[in-house]
Amino acid sequence: MRIRIQTAVALASLCLVLGAAALRADEKAKAPAAPAGMDQAAMEAMMKAATPGPQHQHLAKMVGDWTFTNTFWMAPGAPPQQSTGTMHAESLLGGRYVQHTWKGDMMGAPFEGRGTDAYDNVAKQWESTWIDNMGTGMMNGTGSCDEAMKSCTYSNELWDPMTGKKGSMRSVITWVSDNEFHNEMYAPGPDGKEMKMMEIVAKRKM
Numbered sequence: 001m002r003i004r005i006q007t008a009v010a011l012a013s014l015c016l017v018l019g020a021a022a023l024r025a026d027e028k029a030k031a032p033a034a035p036a037g038m039d040q041a042a043m044e045a046m047m048k049a050a051t052p053g054p055q056h057q058h059l060a061k062m063v064g065d066w067t068f069t070n071t072f073w074m075a076p077g078a079p080p081q082q083s084t085g086t087m088h089a090e091s092l093l094g095g096r097y098v099q100h101t102w103k104g105d106m107m108g109a110p111f112e113g114r115g116t117d118a119y120d121n122v123a124k125q126w127e128s129t130w131i132d133n134m135g136t137g138m139m140n141g142t143g144s145c146d147e148a149m150k151s152c153t154y155s156n157e158l159w160d161p162m163t164g165k166k167g168s169m170r171s172v173i174t175w176v177s178d179n180e181f182h183n184e185m186y187a188p189g190p191d192g193k194e195m196k197m198m199e200i201v202a203k204r205k206m
């Protein structure tokens with residue numbers, strides 16, 4: 001019991017230290033002294049993992065209100081279909097994540113989807129999750145960006161309702177400017193070859 005209490009106290013102390021340090025992150029304060037049971041190197045590693053950086057500043061470009069046009073193809077050579085809608089994005093937890101909500105229509109039915117984007121300082125990779133009202137599962141993705149962070153490519157995993165098996169989808173997000181980005185999505189077509197399934201053009205409301 002004493003061990004559990006000591007562990008709980010140590011964790012509580014760590015949370016307080018991390019919280020205080022996060023508030024001073026903009027001031028680039030040095031990592032505070034590590035709590036009992038943790039060496040200074042481990043403390044500094046945790047602080048580094050928790051501190052937003054340039055990648056998180058890039059994610060923040062999405063924050064705000066947008067309109068979008070969605071063009072999608074049901075099969076290779078099929079005529080494209082289009083829909084329009086709005087998107088609202090906001091920053092979460094001190095700029096560490098961005099959550100975005102999309103609303104519009106899809107094939108004549110109301111559509112709503114929500115995504116969360118992140119950059120994991122430890123894994124050194126971009127991460128995303130997606131849910132919408134056209135399914136009951138979650139799509140998870142990991143990706144990488146070019147040095148300028150103008151183009152990012154994600155590999156996404158999701159369950160295919162047509163086959164009942166786990167499938168994959170590749171998405172490429174390109175920033176045309178701070179006020180416009182495109183999201184192209186590719187997945188295996190009926191013949192098994194990758195095809196362009198969807199393209200979203202989003203423009204910031206001015």
